[in-house]
Structures are given as structure tokens and as C-alpha cells.
Amino acid sequence: MAWPSGADGTKMWCCERLESAVAPPSDETINKVLWRIPNVLCLVGSRAGEEWNGMTTSWVTQVSMEPVLVAIAIDRSALTHRLISQGGAFSINLWDRADTRPFVKFSKPATKEGMTLNGRPIREGSTGVPIFEEAIAFIECTVWDQRDVGTHTVFYGELVDCGFQGEGEQAEVARMEDTRMKYGGVKRH
Amino acid sequence: MAWPSGADGTKMWCCERLESAVAPPSDETINKVLWRIPNVLCLVGSRAGEEWNGMTTSWVTQVSMEPVLVAIAIDRSALTHRLISQGGAFSINLWDRADTRPFVKFSKPATKEGMTLNGRPIREGSTGVPIFEEAIAFIECTVWDQRDVGTHTVFYGELVDCGFQGEGEQAEVARMEDTRMKYGGVKRH
Numbered sequence: 389m390a391w392p393s394g395a396d397g398t399k400m401w402c403c404e405r406l407e408s409a410v411a412p413p414s415d416e417t418i419n420k421v422l423w424r425i426p427n428v429l430c431l432v433g434s435r436a437g438e439e440w441n442g443m444t445t446s447w448v449t450q451v452s453m454e455p456v457l458v459a460i461a462i463d464r465s466a467l468t469h470r471l472i473s474q475g476g477a478f479s480i481n482l483w484d485r486a487d488t489r490p491f492v493k494f495s496k497p498a499t500k501e502g503m504t505l506n507g508r509p510i511r512e513g514s515t516g517v518p519i520f521e522e523a524i525a526f527i528e529c530t531v532w533d534q535r536d537v538g539t540h541t542v543f544y545g546e547l548v549d550c551g552f553q554g555e556g557e558q559a560e561v562a563r564m565e566d567t568r569m570k571y572g573g574v575k576r577h
Numbered sequence: 578m579a580w581p582s583g584a585d586g587t588k589m590w591c592c593e594r595l596e597s598a599v600a601p602p603s604d605e606t607i608n609k610v611l612w613r614i615p616n617v618l619c620l621v622g623s624r625a626g627e628e629w630n631g632m633t634t635s636w637v638t639q640v641s642m643e644p645v646l647v648a649i650a651i652d653r654s655a656l657t658h659r660l661i662s663q664g665g666a667f668s669i670n671l672w673d674r675a676d677t678r679p680f681v682k683f684s685k686p687a688t689k690e691g692m693t694l695n696g697r698p699i700r701e702g703s704t705g706v707p708i709f710e711e712a713i714a715f716i717e718c719t720v721w722d723q724r725d726v727g728t729h730t731v732f733y734g735e736l737v738d739c740g741f742q743g744e745g746e747q748a749e750v751a752r753m754e755d756t757r758m759k760y761g762g763v764k765r766h
Contacts, residue, residue, distance in 0.1 A: 395722035395733070413739050421714050421739040422639055422647070424671060426617045426752045447638045450611055451650035452727030453764035458611070459648070459731065461640035482613060525610050533584035535724060537733055538641030542648070544584070544726055550602050550610040563615045575642035 395537075419573030429491055429562045429569070432460060433479035433510070433518035434471035440518050442505045443468040444494040446564050446571045447540070448480060456547040457532055461540040467497045472543055477515035477530045480545075481523035485562040491569060514549050524556030539575055584726075608762030618680055618751045618758070621649060622668035622699070622707040623660035629707050631694045632657040633683040635753050635760045636729070637669060645736040646721055650729040656686045661732055666704035666719045669734075670712035674751040680758060703738050713745030728764055 413421075427446040434441050445468075447461035458480065462469045472478045483490065490508060498505040510518040513528045520526070529545025564571065602610075616635040623630050634657075636650035647669065651658045661667045672679065679697060687694040699707040702717045709715070718734025753760065 412737070417741075418645060418736060418739055420746070421671075421716060421741065422645070422736075424714060424750050425637060425639060425647075426615055426750055427638060428615045447640055448614060449616060449636045449638045449648075449650065450614060450761045451636055451648075451731055452729045453761065455727050456607060456611070456763055457726055458614075459638075459640075459650075459726075461638065461648075482610075525613060527610060533724075533726070535722075537646055537648075537722070538644050540641045542640055542731075547607060547611075548601070550607055552606075552610065557609070561613050561615055572639045573642065574645055 415574045422573045423570050425572075427564045427571070428482065429488065429564050429567060430483055431481040431490065431494055431520055431523070432462070432468055433481060433513070433520065434468045434475060435477075435517045436471045436474035439471055440498075440500050440505060440510075441467050441471055442481070442494050442498045442508070442510075442518060442520065444491045445480075451544065455532065458527060458529060458545045458547060459542050460545065461537070461542050463540055464536065469541060472531065473534070475517065477513075477517045477528070478543065478545060479513055479517045479519045480527040480529070481520040482525040482527075482556075483522075483562040484524050484556075484559045485566045486559070488562055488567045491562075491567060521553065523553055524559040524561065525552045526550060604763045611762045612759050614761075616753045616760075617671065618677065618753050618756060619672060620670040620679065620683055620709055620712070621651070621657055622670060622702075622709065623657045623664060624666075624706045625660045625663035628660055629687075629689050629694060629699075630656050630660055631670070631683050631687045631697070631699075631707060631709065633680045634669075640733065644721065647716060647718060647734045647736060648731050649734065650726070650731050652729055653725065658730060661720060662723070664706065666706045666717070667732065667734060668702055668706045668708045669716040669718070670709040671714040671716075671745075672711075672751040673713050673745075673748045674755045675748070677751055677756045680751075680756060710742065712742055713748040713750065714741045715739060
């Protein structure tokens with residue numbers, strides 16, 4: 389791991405101090421610690437024209453109360469990254485933790501047949517993005533701003549619609565820890 | 578809730594469509610849905626010169642694997658906001674979910690006596706920020722970049738040190754759901 393230098397490439401104030409202090413942690417330690425940050429496991433819906441997708445996503449958090457902004461970090465090589473950039477909107481679909489089967493399948497670009505993605509029924513949200521009918525709750529956002537950060541882009545989504553679906557208000561939301569999946573830590577080379 | 582207009586104030590592509598579509602959800606619905614996004618509950622350590630603080634924080638997620646970046650969203654009126662802006666670094670202290678007592682107390686500026694904050698022992702990390710000795714794991718970051726977003730600022734932290742402490746590798750990390758606290762949703766006026 390190289391010492392930090394800031395987004396603009398300049399050395400940070402504390403680097404001299406750092407270089408004389410500790411050795412950087414091992415990749416294994418970084419992975420083990422970062423995997424312990426509790427994260428959701430959800431499906432992000434995106435669309436640009438006739439291209440629709442749903443993707444398993446875990447880096448999600450609210451970041452502002454006024455306007456109401458929810459940030460998601462999406463791999464810059466992912467289809468979803470292009471669809472959100474072109475379409476200007478996305479949906480966050482919270483899932484029942486009792487049914488984590490979709491998450492592995494939605495780690496690759498999804499297959500659309502009629503109004504389904506990978507066989508899961510969808511409807512069109514008010515911005516046109518897919519919303520999963522089986523989600524226990526959905527959050528639909530327009531892109532308020534976006535920021536490239538290393539391997540990913542943070543999309544700041546402004547909430548335009550949300551709600552529970554079916555018996556969703558009584559269900560528990562799926563998290564990363566409900567599966568054997570791991571996401572995050574250092575990039576594998 | 579006003580219809581979204583983007584960070585630069587321009588109307589989004591989809592607004593005409595939106596305005597003819599659904600009514601915005603109620604504040605109550607927004608709160609109920611957003612409170613369901615699973616989040617950590619941790620203490621963020623910050624410091625500028627002789628001012629030290631620890632603050633209960635829940636809007637935390639990794640956002641990049643190379644460089645390794647962890648984002649935290651901090652209220653712009655919080656002492657921690659000023660200390661991170663001035664000091665250029667912060668620590669994320671993951672806590673044992675079996676001991677959620679510190680979180681209410683650390684919702685206000687902390688009292689420092691010797692090397693303690695609110696009576697909890699701290700040490701100086703490699704960047705100078707406080708790290709809580711009782712944390713089950715810590716992540717120490719320098720500020721790679723920061724972005725004002727509505728009520729909060731997102732600090733992009735580049736990992737410079739991290740590790741488990743004590744028996745931390747066997748412990749479970751505290752989450753918002755382990756307490757009666759709620760954070761997020763719409764701003765209360």
C-alpha cells in the first residue's frame with residue numbers, strides 16, 4: 389500500500405509523520421477489518437432507454453437530510469455504472485433477509501424478459517427505472533451529483549419516491565452477513 | 578418535499594415526467610423506509626491541535642478498493658466536522674454490540690481528561706487522532722477529499738492504519754438496530 393496523497397495527488401500534511409511511524413497494515417488485515425463494517429445487501433435498479441439492469445450492491449448509506457440524499461458506490465466497470473450515468477436515476481430495492489438467493493445471480497448483468505429481470509418481476513418507477521415487485525421496500529432517486537473515487541463512482545441520489553411493498557414493513561432487511569459473500573477491502577490483482 | 582434539481586440547481590431530465598407522475602412520499606414514509614437501511618453505530622475520533630473529540634456516527638461505508646477509501650457523512654454543524662476539516666484525518670472505532678452505552682453520551686461534544694474521552698481510554702493514532710482502546714477494531718484515515726452535500730459533508734478517508742484490538746476479532750460489531758436510536762430520514766424543523 390502506498391502512503392496517501394489526496395485526490396489531487398498532493399502529499400497530505402501528515403505524511404511525514406506517517407512515514408516515520410507505523411508500517412501499513414497487510415492486505416489481509418485491511419480486508420478482515422473492512423469486511424466488518426455492517427452493510428446492506430440490496431438490488432440497485434438502473435435503466436438507459438431499452439437497457440435495464442439490476443445489480444447486487446452493498447455500499448449504500450444516507451448522506452443528507454435536506455435534500456434527502458442516499459449515496460451508493462458503484463464499480464466503474466459495471467453495466468449499472470453506465471446505465472445510471474446515462475439514465476440519471478436509480479432504485480434501491482431492500483430485500484427480505486429470509487431470501488438471499490437473488491444476490492449471487494445479480495452480481496452479473498441481468499437478463500430481461502418481459503417485465504422481469506432474471507425472472508424477478510419489475511415495474512417502472514416514476515423516473516422509468518425498474519423497481520422489483522418482491523422488494524420489501526424501495527427508494528427511487530434521481531442523480532443529484534456523482535463523484536469518481538478510485539475504483540468506484542459515488543452516485544448521490546435525491547429521493548423522489550419510496551415505500552414499503554407487500555408485508556415489507558414487518559420483514560427484516562437483508563445484509564451482507566446473511567450470505568457467504570464478501571465485498572470490499574483491497575482490490576485483488 | 579420539492580422536486581429534485583441536482584447539485585448545480587438545474588432541473589433534471591426526468592422532472593417533467595416526475596411532475597406528472599406520483600405525489601412525493603410523506604416525511605413519515607421517508608423516515609420509516611430510510612431507517613431500515615442497515616448501518617453501523619461507531620465512534621469517530623477527530624482532532625485539531627489540542628481539541629480532541631469522539632462522536633457517534635452511523636453513515637459509514639467503504640467506497641473504493643484502490644485507493645482504499647471509506648466515506649463518512651458528518652453533520653456540518655458538528656464539532657467533529659470542524660476538527661476533521663482542520664486536522665485532515667479521522668478514526669472509525671467499531672464497537673462491541675454487547676456494549677452500546679457510549680453512543681448516547683457521544684452524541685454531544687466529548688469531555689477530555691488525560692488520555693480519555695468521556696472516561697473512555699484513548700491513544701494517539703499515527704496521524705494524531707484519538708483511537709479508542711476499547712474499540713474492537715479501528716480504521717484510521719487521512720482525508721482524501723471532502724464534499725458538502727446538503728446538511729452533511731462526506732469525508733472520503735484513505736486508510737492508513739487499521740486493526741483489531743483485544744478480543745475484537747471474535748466480537749460482533751454494534752449497529753444502529755442494537756439501540757433505540759434513529760438517525761436519518763428527513764430533517765426535523
